[in-house]
Amino acid sequence: MYRIAVDAMGGDYAPKEQIQGAMLAIKNIPDIEIILYGDKEKIKEYLTNDERIKIVHAPFVIPMGEHDPIHAIKANKETSSMARALASLRSDEADAVVSSGATQALIAGAHILVRRMKGFKRTAIAPVIPSVSGKPTILLDAGGNLTIRPEYMLQQAYFAKIYAQEVLHIEDPVVGLINIGTEEGKGREFDNEVYQLFKETDLFKFYGNIEPKVCLDPPCDIMISDGFTANIVMKTIEGTAKGMGKILKANLTSSFIGKIGALLAKKNLDKFKTAMSAEEIGGAVIFGLYKPVIKAQGASKVYGFYNGIRQAANICRAGVWDKVSDYLESQKGDEDE
Amino acid sequence: MYRIAVDAMGGDYAPKEQIQGAMLAIKNIPDIEIILYGDKEKIKEYLTNDERIKIVHAPFVIPMGEHDPIHAIKANKETSSMARALASLRSDEADAVVSSGATQALIAGAHILVRRMKGFKRTAIAPVIPSVSGKPTILLDAGGNLTIRPEYMLQQAYFAKIYAQEVLHIEDPVVGLINIGTEEGKGREFDNEVYQLFKETDLFKFYGNIEPKVCLDPPCDIMISDGFTANIVMKTIEGTAKGMGKILKANLTSSFIGKIGALLAKKNLDKFKTAMSAEEIGGAVIFGLYKPVIKAQGASKVYGFYNGIRQAANICRAGVWDKVSDYLESQKGDEDE
Numbered sequence: 225m226y227r228i229a230v231d232a233m234g235g236d237y238a239p240k241e242q243i244q245g246a247m248l249a250i251k252n253i254p255d256i257e258i259i260l261y262g263d264k265e266k267i268k269e270y271l272t273n274d275e276r277i278k279i280v281h282a283p284f285v286i287p288m289g290e291h292d293p294i295h296a297i298k299a300n301k302e303t304s305s306m307a308r309a310l311a312s313l314r315s316d317e318a319d320a321v322v323s324s325g326a327t328q329a330l331i332a333g334a335h336i337l338v339r340r341m342k343g344f345k346r347t348a349i350a351p352v353i354p355s356v357s358g359k360p361t362i363l364l365d366a367g368g369n370l371t372i373r374p375e376y377m378l379q380q381a382y383f384a385k386i387y388a389q390e391v392l393h394i395e396d397p398v399v400g401l402i403n404i405g406t407e408e409g410k411g412r413e414f415d416n417e418v419y420q421l422f423k424e425t426d427l428f429k430f431y432g433n434i435e436p437k438v439c440l441d442p443p444c445d446i447m448i449s450d451g452f453t454a455n456i457v458m459k460t461i462e463g464t465a466k467g468m469g470k471i472l473k474a475n476l477t478s479s480f481i482g483k484i485g486a487l488l489a490k491k492n493l494d495k496f497k498t499a500m501s502a503e504e505i506g507g508a509v510i511f512g513l514y515k516p517v518i519k520a521q522g523a524s525k526v527y528g529f530y531n532g533i534r535q536a537a538n539i540c541r542a543g544v545w546d547k548v549s550d551y552l553e554s555q556k557g558d559e560d561e
Numbered sequence: 562m563y564r565i566a567v568d569a570m571g572g573d574y575a576p577k578e579q580i581q582g583a584m585l586a587i588k589n590i591p592d593i594e595i596i597l598y599g600d601k602e603k604i605k606e607y608l609t610n611d612e613r614i615k616i617v618h619a620p621f622v623i624p625m626g627e628h629d630p631i632h633a634i635k636a637n638k639e640t641s642s643m644a645r646a647l648a649s650l651r652s653d654e655a656d657a658v659v660s661s662g663a664t665q666a667l668i669a670g671a672h673i674l675v676r677r678m679k680g681f682k683r684t685a686i687a688p689v690i691p692s693v694s695g696k697p698t699i700l701l702d703a704g705g706n707l708t709i710r711p712e713y714m715l716q717q718a719y720f721a722k723i724y725a726q727e728v729l730h731i732e733d734p735v736v737g738l739i740n741i742g743t744e745e746g747k748g749r750e751f752d753n754e755v756y757q758l759f760k761e762t763d764l765f766k767f768y769g770n771i772e773p774k775v776c777l778d779p780p781c782d783i784m785i786s787d788g789f790t791a792n793i794v795m796k797t798i799e800g801t802a803k804g805m806g807k808i809l810k811a812n813l814t815s816s817f818i819g820k821i822g823a824l825l826a827k828k829n830l831d832k833f834k835t836a837m838s839a840e841e842i843g844g845a846v847i848f849g850l851y852k853p854v855i856k857a858q859g860a861s862k863v864y865g866f867y868n869g870i871r872q873a874a875n876i877c878r879a880g881v882w883d884k885v886s887d888y889l890e891s892q893k894g895d896e897d898e
Contacts, residue, residue, distance in 0.1 A: 371749060437800040437803065440801060452741060452749055460776055461801045
């Protein structure tokens, strides 16, 4: 049985959709049990079946856009549903956390309450972004380490490879380095160091440099850069999708034909825009923590949240964390700082 | 009279459209004369009116995608239409260059044959990108200086401000620093140094940090970062626009309604996609050279190329270069390295 800790209070439609998502997960996934962290009374309103579901009372919700998430987590360690769910990983009461609560608070909380896995130097936030072909692409590090040593990026890329292989079922996942040109030697000194390291490694297949003009149709499964650059890429994708949506809307007031086209295409683009929103990085996993933390979309409804739980169960079942741990163990002489 | 040097041979539809564009410019802009650099025989085929137009024979064309643009420029200094046009700036035979030839060759050639203006430390490539509101936004440095000192970025931002004010007629242009968060203190150490410098300057109005999720709808007129980051932003915008175009196309095979919507909206998105293409950064100006060099779109037709010439004339007439020179002169004690 995998024990999934669910932050029942975080998210636009919490706790209703989270609780219904949890019940759906229990129904469809036989090898999990769920611990719901939240307001006991409110949870009971929606929980119509408590099979394999426990409740832990933790009613406080850290608001979206909280300016000081670190303080918010620390000050509400005992009462925040998110903080309690996260703490359950370190105390080994649960195997994974799923939350659709405030992203910044979740990241801060994860670092304070879950902490890194032994030997893993820098965690990475890894959203899965849509692509033209329909094949998912992992983008990392979408935030966190603005500067990083190439060796630490090697660890992150390896983690992403194991994840892509075991959870996304991509055979022999390929890693691409985000850069301003495709040829070897392009980019900053840092990018070149990473390139050389990746070129020589046996840990994963390295495609080489990829320019972000292929960001939605990449020749690789994993796109990696430092936490500054990858965050810029993620937010530029979001901004362009948003902007193009608005331009389409503006067409509503232009020609008749444009009007109809815009109206009809809008729905598809809106869907895409939501999928790409930085606040909404749905199903983003934080790599390198002691145990898996999954950020479900803030706007998650039943099915979306259920998917987050399913993802958590898949990660546990596939033994992603163990596989990475085994590798780190094998890297003797490395000292955790 | 402003003397515009035109590379008649560079571009997908050269020399026909370039020559027709030049004749259109002569007709509409009374205070310019044009020097056409190219294959004399071919030019004569299309040149039906040589009023205020001179021809300099330079038939060689540096191909798009040339792998070693520096070598290509150096090896064909006497015969390349692009190289000869660029060299005319340094020899004071012309006041500005317009070319729709290979971007990398043009940049390399500009650095070799035109060189920087006195006191300006790092040139910047500054495409004007479309926005939701229709107001143009200057993005820089879209390529060139992967790492740069904050003081040099101050010069670049000031150049962009003068350009926005004098050529784009934006009153009191506002500069935004591309960053991963909006609050002061966000980003790398470098971004913070730039922030502090921009915050204290009287040279332009500083908005503060802007996240690229507003890249097509920014609260500023100029978006600036180092040459690596701004290039990543430009290419991610291009990639997202391309990808969304493909996703729309994919809808053609989905539902009937989606099909119609996609068909009708496609034309508008295609237009946008072209406008955003990195190879096609239309009317991108290189800031900080001895004299202005304008990169017109490779796919320029008559009107597009005419616009490039008009832009060159506007830059000359507005005295952008002189204004920046005056400022640099006033910064005594600065030594050109």
